[in-house]
Amino acid sequence: DGGITQSPKYLFRKEGQNVTLSCEQNLNHDAMYWYRQDPGQGLRLIYYSQIVNDFQKGDIAEGYSVSREKKESFPLTVTSAQKNPTAFYLCASSNGGAGGHNEQFFGPGTRLTVL
Amino acid sequence: SQKIEQNSEALNIQEGKTATLTCNYTNYSPAYLQWYRQDPGRGPVFLLLIRENEKEKRKERLKVTFDTTLKQSLFHITASQPADSATYLCALETGANNLFFGTGTRLTVIP
Numbered sequence: 001d002g003g004i005t006q007s008p009k010y011l012f013r014k015e016g017q018n019v020t021l022s023c024e025q026n027l028n029h030d031a032m033y034w035y036r037q038d039p040g041q042g043l044r045l046i047y048y049s050q051i052v053n054d055f056q057k058g059d060i061a062e063g064y065s066v067s068r069e070k071k072e073s074f075p076l077t078v079t080s081a082q083k084n085p086t087a088f089y090l091c092a093s094s095n096g097g098a099g100g101h102n103e104q105f106f107g108p109g110t111r112l113t114v115l
Numbered sequence: 116s117q118k119i120e121q122n123s124e125a126l127n128i129q130e131g132k133t134a135t136l137t138c139n140y141t142n143y144s145p146a147y148l149q150w151y152r153q154d155p156g157r158g159p160v161f162l163l164l165i166r167e168n169e170k171e172k173r174k175e176r177l178k179v180t181f182d183t184t185l186k187q188s189l190f191h192i193t194a195s196q197p198a199d200s201a202t203y204l205c206a207l208e209t210g211a212n213n214l215f216f217g218t219g220t221r222l223t224v225i226p
Contacts, residue, residue, distance in 0.1 A: 040218065042216035104161065
């Protein structure tokens with residue numbers, strides 16, 4: 001089955017701890033994205049990567065970090081510097097504009113709760 | 116500042132009627148506009164894409180229009196069914212290949 005997976009589905013963290021969210025895709029997509037979704041707000045872009053070993057900050061990158069060592073994987077670390085980390089986190093991938101558009105395929109999401 | 120507005124947070128409609136959702140934007144010049152469906156607790160799923168030089172796009176019971184003069188897209192679901200109940204998101208794609216999402220409209224189709 002081709003697709004994009006995120007783990008875990010639910011994650012609890014104590015204040016002051018870093019936590020890493022996993023995102024894997026087997027769609028052979030070049031581009032991958034991390035979004036955050038809060039109630040009543042649209043998806044906001046945290047980081048994106050158009051190619052392996054390269055990534056750029058999105059609109060709300062502060063307190064987050066990423067790596068892109070493999071095409072299939074784009075893990076997101078929520079650091080203790082993120083002031084309000086409780087949210088629903090969504091990972092997505094796409095062909096990155098090949099063919100002229102950027103339909104994105106989303107994972108099932110990880111709900112992070114900071115206790 | 117750049118802004119994407121979807122007409123209302125929630126829309127209730129009777130089964131069998133046509134649902135019309137609105138997406139308005141300011142200070143963008145999108146090359147493409149996309150619509151996604153999101154069910155509670157799940158990731159969005161792509162539905163339709165329309166290019167700036169297209170006026171209308173259809174897929175089964177779905178129809179999207181795109182008016183770059185009015186800076187507006189309309190999303191229609193004809194013969195709506197309870198299974199169409201979900202949140203629908205519009206997203207604009209600029210030349211940088213990133214998507215900017217609206218806040219979504221939660222549609223409820225009442226049997």
